[in-house]
Amino acid sequence: MTTPTPPSAPHANPDPLAQRFVQFALACGVLRFGEFKTKAGRLSPYFFNAGLFDDGAKLGQLAAFYADRILASGVVFDMIFGPAYKGIPLAAALAVELARRGHNKPFAYNRKEVKDHGEGGTLVGAPLQGRVLIVDDVMSAGTAARESIALIRGAGATPHALAIALDRQEMATEVAADGTVRDVPYSAVQYVQRELGLAVCAIARLDDLLQYLQTQQHPDMAQHRQRVLQYRARYGVG
Structure with missing residues (x-):
């Protein structure tokens, strides 16, 4: 049996971009604290709902965060792909922001x-070709x-990299042959990196959220941080 990778400590030096993003997500109500059931059936003390970036100003700022992280990473790609449904506005907004910056x-x-009518099929937009950023x-x-x-x-193109807003840094799950669901000792991001060979750019990670909570003086933030730390101790990887 493989031993899970111990969770890493929060960054000694906070990542300024990630810290601004966490603050932005909290201000927009996208990042919330409480008790939320995840797809894996876990009770998480925090929840990230990107669907609440729900007006032009918020979506534009979100696209700027994506562009900052992607361009800083140095990843090279030929086109952008947004998976239905939440990825559709993200891909469009990112394309607009990158074009504004000369890319x-x-x-x-x-x-x-x-x-089954018109152009048909499931793909919309530019033909998939070259190195694709999801x-x-x-x-x-x-x-x-x-x-x-x-x-x-x-479609004959190459999936090359993946950009996400938040890396939860927690164990993924898999379904066994008998239908039971079990935790695995790696995260979904680690799986994409190691097994599928894609580079991953995350605007922020769970470590960045913990770092942000650590700098806040409000008592509620200290309580939230303690709950997130307990959750991470149980499910965290990477």
Whole structure:
């Protein structure tokens, strides 16, 4: 049996971009504290809902955060792909922001249902070709990423990198042959990096959230941090 990788300590030197992003997500109500049930059936003390970046100003600022992280990473790509549904506005907004900065890239997205009229098919936008950057919000089990990778390869293009808003840094799950669900000793991000060979750019990670909470003086923030630390001790990796 493989031993899970112990969770790493929060960054000794806070990442300024990640810290600004955490503050922004909290201000928008996208990042919330409480008790939330995840897809894996875990009770998480925090929740990130990118669907609440729900107006032009918020979406524009979110795209700027993605662009900052992607350009700083040095990853090279030819086009952008947004998986349905949350990835669609993310890909479009990122394409606009990158073009504003002098990096004009085509983008495409998929439908979850096949269109049987007009142009037909499930793909919309620019033809999938070259090295593709997939843009999504948060990865849990990595299912959406695997589906996007299969779709991109099926179109003859190369899935090259993945950009997400938040890396939860927690164990992924897998379904055994008998239908039971079990934790695995790696995160969805680690799976995409190690097994699927894609580079991953995350605007912020759970470590960055913990670092932010540590700097806040309000008693509620200290309580939130303690709950997140307990959750991370149980489910955290990377």
